Amino acid sequence: MTELMQAEYVPLFFGALAAFCVTVYVLADGLDLGVGIIFLVAPRDEDRDLMMASIEPVWDGNETWLVMGGTLLIAAFPAGYYILLPAFYLPIMFMLFALIFRGVAFGFRLQATTFRLVWDIAFSAGSIFATFCQGFILGGLINGVPVTEGMFSGGPFSFLSILGVLCGAGLVGGYALLGAGWLIWKTDGATQVFAREIAHAALILTGAMMALVSAWSALTVPEVAARWFAWPNIAFLAPVPLVTLAVILAAWRGIWGRPEARTFILGIALFALGLIGLVVSLWPYVVPRHLTVWDGTSDPQSLAFIAVGLVIILPIVLAYQAHAYWVFRGKTVRLGGGYGGGH
Structure with missing residues (x-):
């Protein structure tokens, strides 16, 4: 009985x-990608300096979680990994190159004078492109990946879809809403x-795309529609929208109000609700409609080894x-020849 429970709950x-x-x-990375997305529409170069300074202490550490999540997928769910990687190879590679590109732009912009505008464009374009690539991956997961005999059977551009475009625009x-909320909280x-002004446009786009993605998913993916509208699921899920x-x-009401962290916190709440919707639509699959978390798990010895590493x-x-965010808490302000924050 104990072994059965372990076999059931360890993959979960x-x-x-x-x-x-x-x-x-x-x-975490959404907030600094969001700052990059709205970077070019800032009215003054001084604003862009302050925006970049507000994320400088934390932005590179945020991407640690992308590496950790990818590594955990390889180690704990190898069957899912060797199906999903070829399915999303192009958007994953383009996303990584975009993240590298914006990282290079981040460093060079601080020193540039003549070509600062070039690095401004590179930083913002890398942020937008990386975000859209994530949207294509999300849309592909909701649509489902073509699998034949346990292997990905689609082409290199199978990830392209209307749903992917909608997810990209939503992200x-x-x-942008997270980035604007962060700046409301961290700047004066x-x-x-x-x-505050750009947060209104970001919130409108976010709300519209959440509605469109939900409607399009329900209309084009029967399994998603069945999850949400079959009885008794609909009775429990009706409060989510x-x-x-x-x-x-x-x-919307809190953008110009206080506390100043409200927009950022409510932006996180919107992402949490979106995650709930995604879990409802895709659970319990690693590869949607093909491979569950129980089918694709590594052997017990590998999982034990992973667990030891994770504990450390x-x-x-x-x-x-936590230390980085704590040390650099408070407003980001101009200090003589540079910028600083924290207490």
Whole structure:
């Protein structure tokens, strides 16, 4: 009986842990990708300096969670990995190159004078492109991956879909909302006013795309429609869209209000509700409609080895990031020849 329970719950634990890593990445890196998305529409170069300074202490650590989530997928769910990697090879590679490109632009912009505009464009374009690639991956997961005899059977461009475009636009809006919320919280003056103004457009785009993605998924993916509208599921899930609408309205009213962290927190709440919707639509699959968390798990020895590593690494990463956010808490302000934050 004990062995049966272990066989049932161990895959759930590692699946939840992989989902946790991806969720933390989306929220943590989403805020600095969001700052990059709205970077070029900032009215002044001084605003862009302050925007970049606000994320400088934390942005590179945020991407640690992307590496951890990918590594956990390889180690804990290898069957899912060798199906999903070829299915999304192009958007994954383009996303990684875009993240590298924006990282290079981040470093060079600080030193550039003549070609600063070039690096501004590179930083913003890399952020938008990486976000759209994530949208194509998300849309492909919801649509489902073609699999024959346990292997990916589609082509290199199978990830392209209308749903992927809608998800990409939704993530652009959601990340921009997180970025604007972060700037409302972390800056003052003209930069904060700009962030409040752009937050309205980001919230409209986010809300519209959440509605379109939900409707398109229900119309084009029968399995998703069955999850949401079959009885008794619909009785339990009906409050989710209503709660989402309430959060959107609260975020709209709170953009110009206090506390200043409200927009950022409500942006996180919207992503949490989106994650709930995604879990409902895809559970319990690693590869949607083909491979469950129980079917694709590694052998017990590998899982034990992974668990030892996680016990050591995960607290270190969490402590490092918590320390970084704590040290650089407070407003980002101009200090003489540069920028600083924290207390």
